[in-house]
Amino acid sequence: MPIDICDPSVSRSSGEIPLADYDRIIDVKQKHQQIADFLQAHQYDAVILQSPHNFSWMTSGGDNSRAGSSETTASLFITPDARLVATSNVDSARLFEHEIPGLGFQLKERPWHEPCIGLLEDLCRGRTVASDTGILRTFDISAQLHNMRIPLSSLECERMRDLGKKLAHAVEATARNFQYGQTEAEIAGQISHRLIKHRIIPERIQIRAIKKNPIYPHWTFSNEKVESAVIISAVGRLHGLCVGVSRTVSFGEPETPILGAHHRAVLMQATGMFFSKPEWEVFEIWKRLQRIYEKFGCENEWQLADQGHIIGYQTSEIPIVPKSEFRVTPRMPIHWHPSIGPATVGDTILVGEEGFELLTPMEEWPRLNVEVKGVVFTRPDILRRSKPIPSPSTLSDSHILH
Numbered sequence: 001m002p003i004d005i006c007d008p009s010v011s012r013s014s015g016e017i018p019l020a021d022y023d024r025i026i027d028v029k030q031k032h033q034q035i036a037d038f039l040q041a042h043q044y045d046a047v048i049l050q051s052p053h054n055f056s057w058m059t060s061g062g063d064n065s066r067a068g069s070s071e072t073t074a075s076l077f078i079t080p081d082a083r084l085v086a087t088s089n090v091d092s093a094r095l096f097e098h099e100i101p102g103l104g105f106q107l108k109e110r111p112w113h114e115p116c117i118g119l120l121e122d123l124c125r126g127r128t129v130a131s132d133t134g135i136l137r138t139f140d141i142s143a144q145l146h147n148m149r150i151p152l153s154s155l156e157c158e159r160m161r162d163l164g165k166k167l168a169h170a171v172e173a174t175a176r177n178f179q180y181g182q183t184e185a186e187i188a189g190q191i192s193h194r195l196i197k198h199r200i201i202p203e204r205i206q207i208r209a210i211k212k213n214p215i216y217p218h219w220t221f222s223n224e225k226v227e228s229a230v231i232i233s234a235v236g237r238l239h240g241l242c243v244g245v246s247r248t249v250s251f252g253e254p255e256t257p258i259l260g261a262h263h264r265a266v267l268m269q270a271t272g273m274f275f276s277k278p279e280w281e282v283f284e285i286w287k288r289l290q291r292i293y294e295k296f297g298c299e300n301e302w303q304l305a306d307q308g309h310i311i312g313y314q315t316s317e318i319p320i321v322p323k324s325e326f327r328v329t330p331r332m333p334i335h336w337h338p339s340i341g342p343a344t345v346g347d348t349i350l351v352g353e354e355g356f357e358l359l360t361p362m363e364e365w366p367r368l369n370v371e372v373k374g375v376v377f378t379r380p381d382i383l384r385r386s387k388p389i390p391s392p393s394t395l396s397d398s399h400i401l402h
Helices: 022-042 052-058 092-099 117-124 142-149 154-177 184-196 256-274 282-295
Strands: 046-049 074-078 083-088 106-110 129-131 201-210 229-238 241-251 308-310 333-336 347-351 356-358 367-372 375-380 383-385
Touching: 022 046, 022 052, 022 074, 022 142, 022 154, 046 052, 046 117, 052 074, 052 142, 074 117, 083 092, 083 117, 092 106, 106 117, 154 184, 154 229, 154 241, 154 347, 154 383, 184 201, 184 229, 201 241, 241 333, 241 347, 256 282, 256 333, 256 347, 256 367, 256 375
Parallel strands: 046 129, 083 106, 241 383
Antiparallel strands: 046 074, 074 083, 201 229, 229 241, 308 333, 333 347, 347 356, 367 375
């Protein structure tokens, strides 16, 4: 007898759907075991996961958001022995065929015109349940779930490497090819195009033409034309994981203040990367970074903008702040993006046992060497592009020689 996916009385397992990814299956099983161990240790019967970052983590890359919006379409109900998806008949087929195919999840479904919270109420009845949102007066364990997401699994590390290369390529290709005089918004559109065609979600795009107007660290983009120097930054999301990168390009030689600020920012970034060591607490890394700020006469710059984050299923899993006692471990990704004056540099690394791995490598890009504790780092310089020579027809009469 065929199973009707629209029948809310039938529990359909995503294990029935073919073309599963073996590595992903193993990843989900390992995470389910983490959850099961936690539930047993804390005497919970189940946990509800609704936040997109936790849904992606538990499903090893699935997406429960609607068209990339903040609206969600499904909840996970995890017990030590089962993985259930609570959703509507409108979203169930897409979820099981495209987001979680063959991963052993079972379907609990309601018609679209009935609130799905009724499903969760039924599942929670008579059970002691935790959640990542506190829904239905469940116990909020979002902080504990955070510790499960970091450090990354082996599969997640491979995905970060792939994402980092594609993201850096998109930003650098855009920087090399956008036209003089295009607006910040037009440049942002080019990056979006390059990312989306690889199914990378542009989580954040910042295009900042470097001028004398106020500097906003969390600027996005505007209709301002780019006719001198510009910083191009992006955070991309793929399989639920995030990576960030920034590059700077200048039409003509950069002005001396911009060049000096960029070189100092690169040194700050290299220092942060060098001291991103296993078993170091964040405040220990920060002390070394702050000394370099003071040494180069920019001791107050770090107070004007955030300098880095441990990144992952959220753009900021853990902020890099002066007094944090969070302990860095291998397989933790860190997005270092220090800024000094008009300059910002940004790259993502993966902490390793013996050092860090750069996840956002340079391709066709000028290099700058900096030294930290006797170790030479090759970091991105400012890309110089030639200003276009205006044709006679574009010159005003006052500029034409007679």
